[in-house]
Amino acid sequence: MIPNLTKDMIDIMQQLRKRLRSEFGVEIKLSQPNVVQTILDLVKKSHDQRSQLLFADLEDMMGIELMPRTHEAEEEVTSKRMYRGQPVPDSPSMSDSHDHRPKRIYRGQVVA
Numbered sequence: 001m002i003p004n005l006t007k008d009m010i011d012i013m014q015q016l017r018k019r020l021r022s023e024f025g026v027e028i029k030l031s032q033p034n035v036v037q038t039i040l041d042l043v044k045k046s047h048d049q050r051s052q053l054l055f056a057d058l059e060d061m062m063g064i065e066l067m068p069r070t071h072e073a074e075e076e077v078t079s080k081r082m083y084r085g086q087p088v089p090d091s092p093s094m095s096d097s098h099d100h101r102p103k104r105i106y107r108g109q110v111v112a
Contacts, residue, residue, distance in 0.1 A: 009062065012057055012058045013039070013058065016055060020039065020042045020051065023042075023051070024045070026042060
């Protein structure tokens with residue numbers, strides 16, 4: 001285990017441990033001598049973006065960079081808007097044939 005771990009680092013490692021256990025079924029113990037390398041290997045295989053962000057936070061707290069970051073990948077992640085796991089287009093696609101004036105309704109009937 002790496003010496004001088006703060007409580008925040010241990011909390012992040014616990015969260016990563018739980019996430020990786022649920023995704024891969026691997027039991028990680030914080031007392032293992034190579035726990036950070038084990039977590040790194042699993043995070044690289046993980047499809048969970050939250051796990052990758054947690055590991056990036058852990059790297060920042062430890063002051064090391066084990067997983068090299070590319071600017072293209074960061075831009076790709078931040079540029080896509082997601083809704084319920086599906087990418088959402090940036091600009092809403094509205095057809096020009098619709099009249100943009102609000103409809104006026106009087107007693108349930110559309111009036112001009």
